[in-house]
Amino acid sequence: MLVDHHCHLDFPDFAPDLDGVVVRAKAAGVRTMVTISTRIRKFDRVLAVAERFDDVWCSVGTHPHNAHEELDIPTAEIVRLAQHPKVVAIGEAGLDYHYQHSTPGAQAEGFRNHIAAARETGLPLEIHSREADADMLAILKDEHSKGAFSAVLHCYTGGHDLALGAADLGIYVSFSGVISFKKTEALAELARALPLDRLLVETDAPYLAPVPYRGKTNEPAYVVHTAAALARIRGISEAEIAKATTDNFFRLYTKARRPAGVESAST
Template identity: 45%
Template sequence: MFDTHVNLHAEAFEDDREEVLARARQAGVKRFLAICDRFDNYETVKAIADANEDIWNTAGVHPHHAKDFPDLTVEALLTAAADPKTVAIGETGLDFHYGYSAEQDQVANFRRHIDAARRSGLPLVVHTREADEMTADLLESEYKNGSFRILLHCYTGGQDLADRGVALGAYFSVSGILSFKSAKDVRSVVSTVPLDRVILETDCPYLAPVPYRGRRNEPAYLPHVADALAELHNMSREEIASICEHNALQLFNKIPS
């Protein structure tokens, strides 16, 4: 299996990162994508990837932190994108739930990342929360200026954004949220997404799946995310894991298969 969204540089993993990775590998996770949430964390995230043959990384600024990087340039993102271990741009996007960064800062940040994804050919890891319509509008508008590859990560959006994302050829990643009893709406929308466009993630240390909900999440729990998706499609864990790994390697095609 391929855990396509791990925050391994998080403080939650400072004391036992190697043990966490060992448990994940024992559980069948063979590849990891370490996410850069702030550009000043890029070297830290890349160092984790450089130290492990089965870990790759992204380069980007989460929308929460958009206000902190007003001078981030497309060229800086492209320089990072040239590194062999850097296989995606992001995570980026729009998040209006907490309002940590102003709308105009988030939009400007998002557009820079889109330009970098378009110019580098690397997929764009998109975080969107309480911003479905604006996210879809912006992606469609930018797509007219030149295509780029899209991943709507940890998808919890509505049907309209899902439909518009599918029309743009987007991929969708599912997390432990899919296993929550309260996530009926998420399961309903995800069930409509073509299965060849779905991949798995933990988003660890957040969003631990059932039966670990409320605990620190780990990549070792990825099989439980696979189980939730398998149940949705009346398939086995092994079938889902194989399909999603294939999809992830199609998307992150800079990674050797």
């Protein structure tokens, strides 16, 4: 089996055929999915999707694009919402200097609030980082000095220093369909350099569909192609990458339960 730990099933792209999306994922062997929150004030929409399907879980948090809109929501509220049985992660939160819809200061404040929630709940933090490697690593090191927390750098496209520095802190690194694109040798080199027990795969659906679906609407079933690309890059079998990334998921997302009938990650 495989896990898509980061998709956005509440987005309008999936509304016409959400049942079909989940059915196709399971048919492809993607037995577990996590649909990710981008705005706490719209968390009910994310939670409704998770409650609708047995093996779909969710997170609660505010995307850095929207950080300035939700700084008034205290860490205690994130922690409260995270008590729901279907919530297995905090975020996504982090830094995005490409668009800067929120100021760097607002993003950093919101990010630290989410780290505090992850630390208090023990749930992993889904980290969004784009064109902010130095500041991201500085915050991660500073916050880890205050107390450990678990996390994953999702849809990783940054440099080696951030990824390897985060891995040294025990943080996982996740690859999306970008790993299957041409002209991504630097990312491939990083995927080979990172410890296998720190890797995850995702879609970030509806975005970044892997080859051979590049340019189309992405969906959880397609994480199979991302995993296959990662296996080729590392020179191991698809079964090995599926087992490793699934084991890694359940080790990190301790609140998520394995699907019914699945006793081990190799099943």
